Amino acid sequence: MQTSIIDALRDTEDGREADRILRACTHCGFCTATCPTYQALGDERDGPRGRIYLIKQVLEGETPSHKTQRHLDRCLTCRACETTCPSGVEYAKLADIGRDLVDRQVERPLGERGLRWALSHVVAYRRRFAVVNALGQFARPLLVGRLAPLRQKLPPRRPRVDWPRATDAKRLMLVHDGCVQPVATPNTNAHAAHILARLNIRLVAPAAAGCCGALSQHLSHREQARDFARANIDAWWPYIEQGAEAIVITASGCGASITEYGYMLRNDAAYAEKAARVSALARDLSDVLAAEDLSALGDIGGGRRVAYHPPCTLQNAPGLHDHVGAVLAQAGYQLTHVADAHLCCGSAGTYSILQPEMANRLRSDKLRSLDADEPEMIVTANVGCQLHLEAAAGRPVRHWIELLTPEALGAPSRQAA
Template sequence: MQTSLADFIRDSSAGSEADSILRTCVHCGFCTATCPTYQLFGDELDGPRGRIYLIKNLLEGGSAGARTRRHLDRCLSCRSCETTCPSGVDYHRLLDIGRNVLDARLPRPAAERARRFVVRETLARPWLFKPALALGRLAKPLLPPALAAKIPSATSAAAAAWPTPGRHRRRMLALAGCVQPTLTPQTNVAAARVLDRLGVELFEAPGAGCCGALRYHLDAQAAALADMRRLIDVWWPWVERGEVEAIVVTASGCAAHVKEYGRILADDAAYAEKAARVSALARDLSEVLIGEHEPLSALLNAAAANRSQRPDAAATAPRARVAFHSPCTLQHAQKLGGVVESLLVAAGYELFPVADSHLCCGSSGAYSLLQPAIATRLRSDKLAALNEGGPTVIATANVGCQNHLAAGTQTPVRHWIELIADRLDG
């Protein structure tokens, strides 16, 4: 694609990056076939190729209007197009640049800015999100159905104890995150229990908080960079001393973002080297467990043998039927499609194919709050595919997907690591 960027961006680092990305695109249109919003609307401008043209026009000095904003806002940033693209177009990075330029040239109306501010500041601050959620649960019977559906009930899962620290020489840091400790606190506990059985101590750094992904993709990149620097500072003592093998992230969306710290902060003289080191250590939980495949398999086989010898109903119970929703940040951003599925099969679960498994469920960070109509349509389609085989449980790998899907189905929705922990516990 030929480009002629405008003076305001041509010689900047963002301009150079955007120019390179635009020139990679060959207009083939393969991306439209796997774009969720193009599937819904059938509009070229609601597909990656159309949005690339809109961004190109914007960066070349063209008009910055409401139409451009509408179509860029509708993008889920799911990156399915990147998986499909034969030319390797770095679409999500181009989208970040385009949205940033658009926000500078065309400020949002005050009411819309306020709405987005409340969403990102509430979700990104655990100390604010927890009481806000508690109040929402109290007021839930009084709220309109559409709003009440977005407020998850308190988890009914029994609280399991975090393993006793100091028992293993191998240690890994875990990201606690912003909403996950409140919405699904059992996720990191289950991860710690599984890793403990593998001889690894998993621990959270006090005060770590949000990874910055939410604000980075929601009109607040400067605040997001501050979140990222703060998190690096919290982790750095352990990283600098070489005391941790990895930084484990159980939410695939956060994992994808932490892995990009090195790129995002590459021009920051004070943090570039630290960010690169943190990104190099970052691992999605599935990567960690697949790396421990042999000892994990041995533990799972031993647990299965113990179950078969038990005289109670658990020994003869049919295998649980699992439908796995692979979040976009797992399969498209991190390129880890099939990894969790192989772990669940190894744990003895009956896994069946899910139609259109490459498509987004509609959660996408704060997207389901800002684009509820589109998100609800995508969730309905996804749940229809997931429930088609009659699963006893739906598994996923990201807290946002987990809660978004759970709000639309009676089938239990759990993080996949809980299922692995259940198997090991017998």
């Protein structure tokens, strides 16, 4: 695709990067076949090809409007388009640049600005989010009438699972805790720690690490996202120097961000090398377990029927690998057939809050597919997907790692005994 980027942008970092990405696009339209919003709305501007043209027009000097902003906002950043693009167009990177450019020129309504501020300044900070969640849980009985939909945004209360006691395991791995997961689904990493302890691996969650930066990145707060990345690198680096083998990701949305730290900080002289190292060490939990001998787990599944929803980030992010199905099958679970498994569930980070109508429509479609073969439960690999689906599902929705521990089946934990 030929470009004519305006002088004010041509020699900037964003201008050069956008020009590189745009020139790879041949406008073939293959991407529309896997785009959830294009499939749902049938509007070219709500598909990758149309959004690429909208961004190109802004880069070439055309003044964006609220309509431009709305079509870019409707993008889930699921990156399904990237997996079907024969030219390798890095759409997600272009979308981040485009949203930022448009947001600088088009002022959002006050309500939108307030909501987006709260998401980036409250949800992205673990302790702040914990306070808000506690207040929401306290006020849950009062959420009736028009406020009733807010109940769906409150994670259900779950009994705590303790981490395994300290062991003399010689192998060390880190785990990313993040911002929402420790509050909303605090047992996910505890289950992972129990499983890895049985494999003689000590899992450590450095307290100083926090939000991965994805939330800020997709809200056009890209410098805040880079600050989160730097803070995490600083928190992990002493353990990496001690020989940590991997940074284990149990929320694939975070993994998609962390595997791109090297790209995010490529021009930061102080962090570029460390960031690249961190990206190389980041691995999804299923990828870690797939490389281990899991025979000790036995047939814990006992043939139980499970529907697996693979998060978009685990399917489409270049730095992640999805072995969830294989690990569950090895543990004795029977995975049901799920039609259109590649389509997004509608969670997409903050998307379910900012674009509730489209998010709920996609969730309804996804739950029909997941429920079609009548599984006992639904499992996924990302906290956002888990909470979004759980709010409307008629059956349990869990992180898949829970199915590998005795607690998942109601038995006492051998590690906690």
